[in-house]
Amino acid sequence: MSENILDVVIIGSGCAGHTAAIYAARANLNPLVFEGHEPGGQLSLTSSVENYPGFPEGINGFELMDRMKKQASSFGAKYVMEVIKEVDLQQRPFKISAEGGEYLAQTLIIASGARAKLLDIPGEKEFFGKTVSTCATCDGALYRDKTVIVVGGGDTAMEDATFLTRFAKEVHLVHRRDKFRASKIMQDRALNNPKITVHWNSAVTEICGEGNNVSHVRLAKHPKGSPAQKLQEHDGNAESAGVTIDEFKCDGVFIAIGHIPNIEFLHGKLATNNDGYIVPSHNDANCASCDVETAIPGVFAAGDVVDWQFQQAVTAAGMGCKAAMAAEEFLSHQTPES
Structure with missing residues (x-):
């Protein structure tokens, strides 16, 4: 050769x-x-x-x-x-x-x-790299005593949520289904952590704020299934889809969806x-x-x-x-x- x-x-x-x-x-x-x-x-x-x-x-x-x-x-x-x-x-x-x-x-x-995959929702690009992140270990220390959201249901989401409890006062884990796909040991760590609150059948539909800072997200919820799927089935009409959309205050969003x-x-x-x-x-x-x-x-x-x-x-x-x-x-x- x-x-x-x-x-x-x-x-x-x-x-x-x-x-x-x-x-x-x-x-x-x-x-x-x-x-x-x-x-x-x-x-x-x-x-x-x-x-x-x-x-x-x-x-x-x-x-x-x-x-x-x-x-x-x-x-x-x-x-x-x-x-x-x-x-x-x-x-x-x-x-x-x-x-x-x-x-x-x-x-x-x-x-x-x-x-990492992204959500492709309004506000994501505007705040990405500022107060929207895909790396909890990189940016977690910036959220000491603050409220953060983690989106996802796999091992990465569980790991990120658990890691963020070292700094944040509240960690809200948002998952579109009614059960996680993460390994049992990772689920147990997240579910048993008093700082972590799980939002089942939920989805972040928009990230809002001013300048570099996230102030809140629009959080869609459905009692029996994926809110995004329900909204799609009803042409985005939340009322007919049975989806509630609330403003949820937070200081940062971490995306862990694959x-x-x-x-x-x-x-x-x-x-x-x-x-x-x-x-x-x-x-x-x-x-x-x-x-x-x-x-x-x-x-x-x-x-x-x-x-x-x-x-x-x-x-x-x-x-x-x-x-x-x-x-x-x-x-x-x-x-x-x-």
Whole structure:
């Protein structure tokens, strides 16, 4: 192989990307890792990771990511803080266009993660980054002795709400259904916290305020189901839908309703499901690495960019490991002419 052609390029520097870098570097594949706009991924914004094996006291998410990067670097992985613009997957070596130039790679591991979804309601854009946030650990300390709202019903919403009780005097958890989808342990923590009040069958329909500060939200409620769905069924008429809409005073809004995979640079060159997650190549009981292989030989995907269900640090790390080992095996079967 040409010296100008890299054996492995890894896009993303979260749990999946770092783990792939560790394994690829230990296999002497000299991986190049593109960190992107958010080095360390979403986990770097998490204050306390309690369920990653080997840390019984828990560990700060940024510290965990930093340790992984140092470990990968110690084996020879190289990191560049560039964002990928586009990839050409039509032939190998694959062409990767980044902010700093173009790169060629025999194999590509996509571990670019996902970003938070937004509500797409009036006031959200105006106050986003001010008193509307998707990162409780980043901004929670700004709401000491204040009242905040967390929107969502999964693990992230439970974690955010629980974390915010360290600072806020009141945390109101708004969920569109009558039960959470979060894991039981996370639900129990939120439901048993005296600072957290749950608003079932509810939805924030508008965020209001002045300048940079949120003053209140419009909170829609329905006694038996999703208020947004009921409003849609009745052309937005709250009265006929049986929906009540009240003004609810608060100082900040935290949105925790899911994620969107960061794959814009692919421009549709790999198959995805309806939510935008990369779809593995096939499901074969005799294929141990099928969950990280894509339809294009030599291109692998790992972590939250492909895992729409679990989205855990440990599963992302496991997929990163599999992707690197699959890339190593793929390369071992290639000839210089192939």
